[in-house]
Amino acid sequence: MAETEKTPKSVDPATLKMLEKAAQEKISTIFDRAETMKPCNIGEQGTCCKICAQGPCRLPLPKKGIEGEDTRVGLCGATPNTIAARNFARMVAAGAAAHSDHGRVVAEVFLAAARGESKDYTIKDTKKLVQVAKDFDIPVTVKEGDKEVPRDTREIAVELGEKALAEWGRQEGEIYFAKRAPKARYDLWKKLGIIPRGIDREVVEIMHRTHMGVDQDYENIVKQCSRAALADGWAGSMIATELQDILFGSPVPIHGEINLGVLKKDTVNIIVHGHEPLLSEMIVVASRDPEMLKLAESKGAKGITLAGMCCTANEVLMRHGMPIAGNYLQQELAIITGAVDAMVVDVQCIMENIANVATCYHTKIVTTNPRAKMKSGQTVHIEFNEHHALEDAKKIVRTAIENFPNRKAEILIPDEKKMMVAGFTFESINYHLGGTYRGSYVPLNDNIINGRIRGIAGVVGCNNARTMHDSAHLTLVKELLKNDVIVLTTGCNAMACGKAGLLTPEAAKEFCGGGLAEVCEAVGIPPVLHMGSCVDNSRILMAATAVVKAGGLGNDISDLPAAGAAPEWMSEKAISIGQYFVASGVYTIFGVGLPVTGAPVFQDYLFNKLEGIVGGKWDVAVDPYEMAKKMLAHIDKKRKALGIDKARERVLFDMEARRKLAEEEAAA
Ligand code: NFS
Ligand code: SF4
Numbered sequence: 001m002a003e004t005e006k007t008p009k010s011v012d013p014a015t016l017k018m019l020e021k022a023a024q025e026k027i028s029t030i031f032d033r034a035e036t037m038k039p040c041n042i043g044e045q046g047t048c049c050k051i052c053a054q055g056p057c058r059l060p061l062p063k064k065g066i067e068g069e070d071t072r073v074g075l076c077g078a079t080p081n082t083i084a085a086r087n088f089a090r091m092v093a094a095g096a097a098a099h100s101d102h103g104r105v106v107a108e109v110f111l112a113a114a115r116g117e118s119k120d121y122t123i124k125d126t127k128k129l130v131q132v133a134k135d136f137d138i139p140v141t142v143k144e145g146d147k148e149v150p151r152d153t154r155e156i157a158v159e160l161g162e163k164a165l166a167e168w169g170r171q172e173g174e175i176y177f178a179k180r181a182p183k184a185r186y187d188l189w190k191k192l193g194i195i196p197r198g199i200d201r202e203v204v205e206i207m208h209r210t211h212m213g214v215d216q217d218y219e220n221i222v223k224q225c226s227r228a229a230l231a232d233g234w235a236g237s238m239i240a241t242e243l244q245d246i247l248f249g250s251p252v253p254i255h256g257e258i259n260l261g262v263l264k265k266d267t268v269n270i271i272v273h274g275h276e277p278l279l280s281e282m283i284v285v286a287s288r289d290p291e292m293l294k295l296a297e298s299k300g301a302k303g304i305t306l307a308g309m310c311c312t313a314n315e316v317l318m319r320h321g322m323p324i325a326g327n328y329l330q331q332e333l334a335i336i337t338g339a340v341d342a343m344v345v346d347v348q349c350i351m352e353n354i355a356n357v358a359t360c361y362h363t364k365i366v367t368t369n370p371r372a373k374m375k376s377g378q379t380v381h382i383e384f385n386e387h388h389a390l391e392d393a394k395k396i397v398r399t400a401i402e403n404f405p406n407r408k409a410e411i412l413i414p415d416e417k418k419m420m421v422a423g424f425t426f427e428s429i430n431y432h433l434g435g436t437y438r439g440s441y442v443p444l445n446d447n448i449i450n451g452r453i454r455g456i457a458g459v460v461g462c463n464n465a466r467t468m469h470d471s472a473h474l475t476l477v478k479e480l481l482k483n484d485v486i487v488l489t490t491g492c493n494a495m496a497c498g499k500a501g502l503l504t505p506e507a508a509k510e511f512c513g514g515g516l517a518e519v520c521e522a523v524g525i526p527p528v529l530h531m532g533s534c535v536d537n538s539r540i541l542m543a544a545t546a547v548v549k550a551g552g553l554g555n556d557i558s559d560l561p562a563a564g565a566a567p568e569w570m571s572e573k574a575i576s577i578g579q580y581f582v583a584s585g586v587y588t589i590f591g592v593g594l595p596v597t598g599a600p601v602f603q604d605y606l607f608n609k610l611e612g613i614v615g616g617k618w619d620v621a622v623d624p625y626e627m628a629k630k631m632l633a634h635i636d637k638k639r640k641a642l643g644i645d646k647a648r649e650r651v652l653f654d655m656e657a658r659r660k661l662a663e664e665e666a667a668a
Contacts (some may be wrong), residue, residue: 010329010469012499014260014416018333021412027360029332030351034465045598046084049074052212059083061598070601076213084599085218086210088575088606092225093206095576098348099535100199100236101371102276103243104168109278109386110243111161114154120282120389124249126153129160132242136163136176157246164239170198175235181541182548184556185585189230192613194223194583196231203228218602226583226614233580238538244315248281251318251423251532253432253525258498260330261417262323263339267305268296270400271325271334274346275533277315279368279384280308282393283344284320292397299404304397309334310349311491311533318423318532327470327495328570329463332357338409342400346384347372349462349571355379362406366396420503422494422530426542432525441550448561449552451648452515454484455635456547458540458581461566461574462492464592470496472567472591472624477502479628481527484513485635486520488543491534492568502528515651537577540564541584554642558585558615561638563631567591567624578618585615587634589627594620 009031010016022029042048042060050056057074072080112118123129130140133156140156141148167175174195178186189195196202206228209215215224245251263269270287272280286292287306296304307325308316316322325334328349334340335357343354346369355377358365367373368384380399384392424432433444447453457480463469473496477487481502489497497503502511508520508527520527531539544557553560564581566574569590581588596603611617621627639645 007468011471011474012259012416012469014326014414014499015330015333015469017412017414018260018330018336022333022336025336025360025409027336027357028353029336029357030329030353030465039466042598044593044595046087046595047072047080047598049078049083049086051086051210052076057083059598066600078216080599081218081602082216082221084596084602085221086215087595089206089210089221089225091572091575092229092579093203093210095571095573096199096228096232096236097203098573099232099240099576100168100203102347102535103199103236103240104165105276105278106240106243106247107161107165107168110247111158111165112386113247114157114161116154118386118389121247121386123153123157123246125246128242128250129153129157129246132246133160135180136160138163164243167235167239168199171201172197175199175231177234177238178230180545181234181584182545182556185558188556188615189583192223192226194227194230196227196235199231199236202231218605222605222610225579229576229579230583232576233538233541233584237535238541240535241532241538244277245425248277248319250427251425252428253421254318254321254423256317256321256323256420256422257417258324258326258420258495259417260326260334260337260414262305262307262325263334263337263413264302264305265339265411265413266302268299268301268303268401268404269305269307269340270397271307271309271340271343272312272316273309273331273343274350275311275348275535276346276369277312277319278386278389279344279346279393280312280316281319282384282389283396284316284322285390286393286397289394289397292394292401295398296401296404299401301401301404304401309343311535312346314422314490314494314530314533314536318530323417324495324498326499327463327492329465329469335361335363337413338407338411339413341403341407342366342396344368344396344400345372348573352376361409362403364399364403366399368392368396416499418499418501420498420501420530421505421526422498422503424488424529424531426539426546429529429543430546432523441546445547445550445552447515447519449644449647451644451651452484452519453486454513454515454632454648455486455561455563455639456488456544457485457562457631458488458537458564458586459493459567460490460534460537460540460564460577461569462571463496464568464570467568467592470499470568472627473497474500474502475624476565476567476627477528478511479625480631481511481516482513483628483632484516485632486516487528488531488540489528490531490536490540493566494530494532497528498530502526503530534573534577541580544584544586556585556615559638559642561635561642562586563634564588565590565627565631567627582610582616582618583614587611587616587619587631589619589621589630591620591622591624591627593622594618
């Protein structure tokens with residue numbers, strides 16, 4: 001087939017333009033490698049075991065399927081179910097570790113800031129500080145004579161920092177935020193014995209249990225997956241989100257721009273890529289520093305453009321309105337514009353190949369984190385330390401500025417960029433839907449009960465080079481909107497939606513069914529609410545909890561007409577997120593495929609039996625239309641169980657009737 005006849009690799013025109021430039025300049029990207037290297041089918045099925053040196057033991061499904069008894073075993077006798085469950089569990093452990101290690105550093109910096117040891121960070125949101133302190137059973141008032149007066153903010157912050165940090169090393173008891181969940185959920189976790197003790201402990205226990213010759217009961221392994229994943233969602237990630245809000249300010253809806261078109265030919269372009277906002281927050285400050293701007297001018301640049309990539313982008317967008325250059329699969333392409341003077345990276349989702357691509361241009365890759373260095377290419381390591389954060393950030397920005405005159409390749413920045421609104425939190429949804437005075441989720445619940453909104457979907461997760469870039473994300477979200485399902489989004493899905501114009505209030509009219517459009521237009525919100533980075537999926541848990549607590553839709557998250565999806569997932573973090581959603585009672589469906597197909601019994605446990613235990617379950621659909629159908633079926637099942645299915649029929653009838661009336665009027 002000629003090059004032009006191939007299926008396009010992305011639905012995003014900016015991406016396609018850059019791929020063309022890459023091809024002309026003979027630069028290999030992940031898109032090319034996805035074509036030349038096919039995945040291993042045994043690994044894809046989840047049934048390759050390499051946890052001891054007697055393996056790898058490979059147990060693919062027989063071509064004809066299993067006839068009679070499944071007799072496949074590894075050298076030690078491990079069954080496909082044990083092997084797939086162990087592999088799955090190790091993905092949960094890695095994902096939970098990544099999110100939680102991010103959270104740990106936030107907690108450390110938070111404590112340093114509270115103690116006044118880190119002059120560049122301060123406590124910005126004291127209201128939230130008090131709220132979160134209460135969840136940690138920290139007294140927020142003190143007795144003065146016979147009066148209760150507010151306690152010193154600094155004291156509260158120090159105690160919160162210490163208690164939060166102790167959640168990682170805690171050996172017994174329960175993580176504090178478990179009690180934030182609806183009571184029925186908390187009680188169920190307690191009954192099942194899956195409330196996390198300490199974050200590190202649960203991750204370590206997965207690694208132990210999946211060592212050679214330990215846990216050989218896939219149900220018991222899944223139980224530990226739930227406990228470790230809950231330690232991610234309701235502790236590691238949730239603490240990261242909450243403390244970041246207190247340190248940097250809680251986001252409120254803000255405008256921003258997205259796609260490679262945000263880069264500018266005549267300014268110094270710096271891309272911050274990775275995940276931890278501790279670094280990017282300081283780079284934002286450094287890039288606005290008059291001294292830096294002057295230096296940029298002296299090098300012939302008309303200012304400094306700072307743009308984000310991957311989840312760091314979501315963080316700086318939400319709090320500062322900084323533009324986003326693109327999502328995961330666009331990282332190499334940003335460099336290929338020839339206009340990126342430095343790509344500053346910290347941890348997670350950073351492709352090793354950016355260092356190779358950078359050598360074809362002048363771009364400097366700056367690694368900043370002692371946990372993530374790079375060997376190849378023209379990388380420099382400028383370590384970022386919270387005790388002299390701003391100084392480090394300035395050093396990094398200076399490196400970019402000094403690199404500006406070294407541009408050599410032809411510069412091509414695609415024009416594409418879109419406006420969007422981001423920065424919804426569970427608190428700001430409260431305000432937007434409830435109004436200043438009422439401030440509650442009741443109006444949202446009312447609209448779900450009366451059927452204008454059919455249900456809630458959390459659509460999140462990565463891009464995956466094995467699927468067409470952004471395509472499944474957008475098809476799924478549009479299907480849901482058309483069917484009156486309001487969408488909460490984070491991560492790379494949020495960016496896909498932003499690039500397609502779905503994160504604007506105007507999108508309601510164009511993409512939504514009548515009921516949802518009516519609600520969004522009345523309130524003035526986009527039908528897809530950008531809630532942040534992947535760590536901020538904890539905000540979705542809190543939003544779901546708030547919906548339960550507002551009343552009228554059951555007692556537990558598993559009662560809600562809601563579903564979760566990650567149509568283009570690739571990272572282990574996505575598996576941990578999926579598992580904590582499932583263990584929190586959410587029907588969760590992934591695209592691409594899950595590495596469990598080689599173990600049909602284990603797969604059936606995840607896809608069916610688990611629902612009877614935790615109220616949520618896993619599912620897979622590669623086709624986004626099928627995914628939407630399955631999510632809608634689940635939402636309708638829950639509406640029926642709540643007895644609100646008839647209300648929706650009435651709304652639909654109303655819309656239809658209204659349309660008819662309008663037609664008749666027009667004809668008259
Ligand atoms: Ni989430 Fe964010 Fe994107 Fe996937 Fe990576 S950036 S943490 S893991 S690829 S959504
Ligand atoms: Fe093979 Fe068992 Fe070792 Fe796995 S643990 S590699 S199945 S011998």
